[in-house]
Amino acid sequence: MSKIVRTVANQLMAFVLVFGLYVIMHGHVTPGGGFQGGAIIASGVVMLIVAFGSGQIKKFLRERRLSLVESSGALLFILIAFAGIGTVFFYNFLVGSRIFGGIPPTGSNPGDVWTGGVIPVMNLAVGLKVTAGLSAAVLALALFSSGEEMEE
Amino acid sequence: MTETLIGNFPFVAAVVLMGIALYILIFRRNLIKIVMGITILSSSVNLFLVTLGYRAGGIAPIYTDAPEGPMVLPVVQALTLTNIVIAVATSALILSLVIRIYRHTGSLDSKKSRRMKG
Amino acid sequence: MRQFFAWLFLIVLMVFLVIGGFEMVHPFGEPPSTMDQYIIDNAQEEAGSNNVVGAVVFDYRGFDTLGEATVLFAAVMGVLLVLRASEKKEET
Amino acid sequence: MATLIGHSSILIIAVPLLIAFLTPLIGMASKKARNAVVIVSLAFVAFLVFALARDVILNGIHIYTLGATFPGLTIPEGTMVPVRIILEVDGVSVFMGIIVAIVSLVAVIYSLSAMKGETGQNRFYTLLLLMVGGTFGMVFTGDLFNLFVFLEITSISGAALIAFRTRFADSQEGGFKYIVVSAIASLMILFAIGLLYAQYNLLNIGALAAAIQYTMLDRIALVILISAFVMKLGGVPMHMWLSDTYSVAPVSITVLLIAASQASMYALMRICFTLYGVTLDLAVVGWIIIAIGILSMFIGVTMAVRQTDITRLIAYNCVCEAGFMLVGLGVGLAVLGDVTALRTYGTAAISGAIFHVINHALFEGLLFLVAGAIFYRIGTRDLNQMGGLGHTMKFTAMFFLLGALASSGIPPFNGFASKILIYESVYQFNPILTIIGIFVSIITLAVFVKAFFSAFTGASLPKYEDIKEVPKSMIAAMTILAVIIIIFGLFPGLVVDWIVRPATDALVGQTSYINAIVGVIP
Numbered sequence: 001m002s003k004i005v006r007t008v009a010n011q012l013m014a015f016v017l018v019f020g021l022y023v024i025m026h027g028h029v030t031p032g033g034g035f036q037g038g039a040i041i042a043s044g045v046v047m048l049i050v051a052f053g054s055g056q057i058k059k060f061l062r063e064r065r066l067s068l069v070e071s072s073g074a075l076l077f078i079l080i081a082f083a084g085i086g087t088v089f090f091y092n093f094l095v096g097s098r099i100f101g102g103i104p105p106t107g108s109n110p111g112d113v114w115t116g117g118v119i120p121v122m123n124l125a126v127g128l129k130v131t132a133g134l135s136a137a138v139l140a141l142a143l144f145s146s147g148e149e150m151e152e
Numbered sequence: 153m154t155e156t157l158i159g160n161f162p163f164v165a166a167v168v169l170m171g172i173a174l175y176i177l178i179f180r181r182n183l184i185k186i187v188m189g190i191t192i193l194s195s196s197v198n199l200f201l202v203t204l205g206y207r208a209g210g211i212a213p214i215y216t217d218a219p220e221g222p223m224v225l226p227v228v229q230a231l232t233l234t235n236i237v238i239a240v241a242t243s244a245l246i247l248s249l250v251i252r253i254y255r256h257t258g259s260l261d262s263k264k265s266r267r268m269k270g
Numbered sequence: 271m272r273q274f275f276a277w278l279f280l281i282v283l284m285v286f287l288v289i290g291g292f293e294m295v296h297p298f299g300e301p302p303s304t305m306d307q308y309i310i311d312n313a314q315e316e317a318g319s320n321n322v323v324g325a326v327v328f329d330y331r332g333f334d335t336l337g338e339a340t341v342l343f344a345a346v347m348g349v350l351l352v353l354r355a356s357e358k359k360e361e362t
Numbered sequence: 363m364a365t366l367i368g369h370s371s372i373l374i375i376a377v378p379l380l381i382a383f384l385t386p387l388i389g390m391a392s393k394k395a396r397n398a399v400v401i402v403s404l405a406f407v408a409f410l411v412f413a414l415a416r417d418v419i420l421n422g423i424h425i426y427t428l429g430a431t432f433p434g435l436t437i438p439e440g441t442m443v444p445v446r447i448i449l450e451v452d453g454v455s456v457f458m459g460i461i462v463a464i465v466s467l468v469a470v471i472y473s474l475s476a477m478k479g480e481t482g483q484n485r486f487y488t489l490l491l492l493m494v495g496g497t498f499g500m501v502f503t504g505d506l507f508n509l510f511v512f513l514e515i516t517s518i519s520g521a522a523l524i525a526f527r528t529r530f531a532d533s534q535e536g537g538f539k540y541i542v543v544s545a546i547a548s549l550m551i552l553f554a555i556g557l558l559y560a561q562y563n564l565l566n567i568g569a570l571a572a573a574i575q576y577t578m579l580d581r582i583a584l585v586i587l588i589s590a591f592v593m594k595l596g597g598v599p600m601h602m603w604l605s606d607t608y609s610v611a612p613v614s615i616t617v618l619l620i621a622a623s624q625a626s627m628y629a630l631m632r633i634c635f636t637l638y639g640v641t642l643d644l645a646v647v648g649w650i651i652i653a654i655g656i657l658s659m660f661i662g663v664t665m666a667v668r669q670t671d672i673t674r675l676i677a678y679n680c681v682c683e684a685g686f687m688l689v690g691l692g693v694g695l696a697v698l699g700d701v702t703a704l705r706t707y708g709t710a711a712i713s714g715a716i717f718h719v720i721n722h723a724l725f726e727g728l729l730f731l732v733a734g735a736i737f738y739r740i741g742t743r744d745l746n747q748m749g750g751l752g753h754t755m756k757f758t759a760m761f762f763l764l765g766a767l768a769s770s771g772i773p774p775f776n777g778f779a780s781k782i783l784i785y786e787s788v789y790q791f792n793p794i795l796t797i798i799g800i801f802v803s804i805i806t807l808a809v810f811v812k813a814f815f816s817a818f819t820g821a822s823l824p825k826y827e828d829i830k831e832v833p834k835s836m837i838a839a840m841t842i843l844a845v846i847i848i849i850f851g852l853f854p855g856l857v858v859d860w861i862v863r864p865a866t867d868a869l870v871g872q873t874s875y876i877n878a879i880v881g882v883i884p
Contacts, residue, residue, distance in 0.1 A: 028319040029216050033327065035237055035338075063350065067386055074343050074383040078376065081336060089372040090332040090429040095318045103318045104215065111216035116319045119328045126339055133346040137244045144353040145251060159297050167287040170553070171280065177546065178276045183538070190545045197553050204560045205306070208299035213322035215314060223322065225306040226313075228559070230326040231507055234338045235552060238514050241345030242545050245518055248349045249525055249538045256531035290582045295561050302563040308441040333428045333447045337499065337511035340379055341518055344492045347386075348522025351485040352537070 001051045009051035016044030024127035028116035034123040038130025045135040054142035066136040073129030080118050092117040162203040169196035181262045183250045187243055194239035201228045368433060370414040371426045371449045371502055374407055378495035382488050389484035397474060400487050404470055408463040415456040419864045423878040424451040436879050444566045444879055450504030452875060453868030457861050458501035458628045461723045465621045466494040469614040472731055472839035476614060476738055486526060489519040493618055500625040506555045507565050509629060510548055516622045517544030524611040536610035543603045547590040554583040567637055568879030571872060576641040587633050594626035597688060598657040601681045608677035613734025617727040624719050627687060631869060639872040640699050648696025655688030659802045666809050671743045672733045675813060679769060682802060683722045690715025690784045693791045707787040713866045714783030717858060721776040728765040728843040732758055735832040745813060750822030754829045759818040761840045766810035768847050771803045776847050779854030
């Protein structure tokens with residue numbers, strides 16, 4: 001792609017990242033959540049792949065590393081679920097505690113990020129996982145169809 | 153009768169979309185078109201699920217600065233969300249298989265590449 | 271012959287489903303809501319989340335979301351497995 | 363120990379998933395550690411399954427409400443319906459769980475040497491664990507949508523694993539076919555779930571069963587569900603995918619695919635017996651299932667006769683055996699409303715079908731492992747190119763004979779025990795069905811005898827002179843299955859009493875399943 005496209009894509013990526021993170025971290029207050037935010041960031045990665053070509057992206061987004069991030073996201077998610085096993089698997093043990101423990105007033109309210117118990121943490125885990133996973137899948141498809149060798 | 157006919161139109165639209173998808177899946181032989189058929193099928197199911205949860209005059213089920221009014225059903229929306237992610241996953245995997253098949257056989261026609269029809 | 275049966279199957283299925291669509295027991299806009307109303311009323315208190323869909327996704331039906339994340343994980347692993355570079359021998 | 367059993371149902375599903383997420387990380391560090399972790403975790407899961415089985419059979423249905431304040435709280439205060447996802451483990455679920463536990467252990471032990479030297483082993487084991495977890499989830503869950511999600515996990519990881527050998531075009535096509543079939547089937551299942559949700563606003567199987575009224579929409583949902591699950595288990599109108607996928611997958615995966623198909627069979631049982639139960643037009647639905655079964659038997663066995671590829675032959679035999687189970691189930695379903703008929707032969711037919719599910723998984727698994735062992739050594743699946751392998755691969759030949767005899771229902775192996783149960787009970791329902799069944803069994807025997815002679819006996823071919831017996835871990839995996847087959851064949855009464863009868867009672871006793879959910883109002 002031309003230099004203009006590359007520069008614009010480079011600048012836009014920052015906004016995409018911020019917006020994605022916002023959607024992930026406000027998943028329990030406004031529409032959005034881990035999957036949606038992760039998909040937004042992954043689409044930013046797709047934009048970079050289109051602008052720079054998959055060979056260029058491969059140099060700083062290694063598949064092994066993406067795979068590692070994805071596994072850690074999934075692990076974080078399931079470990080939070082396991083942490084509730086003192087009562088029951090998937091128990092929302094953080095509601096009422098000091099981390100994200102606030103309980104919003106019933107009915108319509110302005111919204112507070114410091115609520116939701118395990119929900120924001122899970123959103124973060126899922127966001128990490130989806131970002132890394134979708135990027136890895138798209139990168140693999142792009143690399144394979146452009147005929148380049150992938151690393152294991 | 154006419155009232156239910158018009159009132160239930162969203163369900164019928166979902167069913168018609170499903171018919172289109174099944175038509176593609178049964179009669180088309182191109183592998184990419186089969187992938188498209190599956191995606192349309194999953195969209196039709198998503199549309200059906202979301203219409204199930206609609207309440208007349210309802211608002212989105214989010215309490216942050218919520219206006220007055222009944223909220224639409226949240227569970228179907230969660231189910232739809234799940235199904236969207238599953239559809240993405242499925243089509244990613246199918247596309248990678250299609251690329252592999254294309255590498256091996258040099259063709260996207262299912263008659264050529266598959267030993268048995270179906 | 272096969273085409274004929276396929277058309278027959280498709281048309282019969284569609285007729286049934288369209289009839290089903292018209293005959294929905296609960297018309298569009300007035301769904302039954304015993305389970306959902308409970309969630310709408312209690313999500314803020316039990317899950318502490320303003321976003322009721324978020325509460326359903328991560329709390330009430332969190333196990334589905336685990337499954338969903340697993341599906342995505344499996345698909346990504348599958349893509350990477352299918353498109354792996356070559357079948358070089360792995361030394362063990 | 364009590365707390366462990368209390369949480370065992372979720373641990374059985376979650377531990378394979380947890381280890382699957384860990385496997386890529388461990389695999390980067392050390393391959394030996396990865397293999398050890400996979401085996402140890404699956405052995406732990408198997409232990410939990412047996413502990414849970416003992417508990418369920420002694421103390422009745424096991425309930426686990428995810429995310430509630432305590433596991434037994436199915437219905438929260440202030441409402442009359444279950445809101446959260448509930449795992450409900452009764453006799454049938456635990457029976458299927460035992461199958462999956464055995465089969466997954468065998469598959470992993472077999473893969474240890476069968477997969478040696480292939481690339482992508484980290485991902486192979488990850489997907490294998492995901493598939494095991496998905497199958498456990500399918501059989502343990504009490505929630506329709508959850509069933510759909512786990513079905514998807516199983517089919518996506520299964521499809522990726524079928525395509526594992528990327529150097530063959532066949533395996534890619536097999537994977538493609540499998541995932542297309544599963545995607546269509548599972549989306550139709552989701553549509554049917556939507557239809558049920560639209561009327562009752564429920565997703566829990568027990569609560570739905572209590573509320574169901576068999577309206578027009580319920581009938582449409584039933585038709586869609588039955589056809590989708592028959593599609594997934596390889597019943598006849600939709601059996602084409604089965605031979606194409608089973609024959610190209612790595613055999614340890616084929617064994618798991620059989621378990622996954624059996625999980626679809628379990629889902630079919632759940633839908634017919636528990637979800638709809640006595641509200642059905644029992645005779646009509648029963649006869650439809652019997653017809654599918656008879657067709658599967660016929661077409662499976664006739665297609666098997668024509669095959670020269672050993673794995674395709676066994677795959678068609680799978681279609682045929684699935685027909686036996688469907689006939690048993692159909693007969694049981696047809697007389698479900700009739701108490702005397704149910705008592706005289708209905709429960710026996712269902713027991714036969716359920717017993718055949720585990721026997722099927724065992725002997726078809728053994729046969730596929732043998733076929734995989736042959737492929738591992740000589741690199742072909744074509745029966746015409748084999749010959750005289752019995753001289754050098756003695757154990758393999760013995761195991762093949764054992765599996766073949768069990769599959770054709772020859773005493774004293776386990777296939778005989780379950781087939782005789784089906785024959786006897788079905789004879790009282792309709793003698794023609796039994797005659798067809800015996801006829802099909804005889805042809806099956808003929809098919810396998812032919813395959814055995816062309817592969818293992820005769821003069822040893824010069825090109826296979828230096829073929830050795832397969833590695834120890836493959837022999838070990840086959841031995842486990844063979845020993846279980848012999849034990850089941852020698853003591854069928856004990857097996858029926860311990861695990862099959864509770865499963866049958868659980869399947870027929872729809873009310874106890876419903877009461878476990880709805881009856882516990884705090």
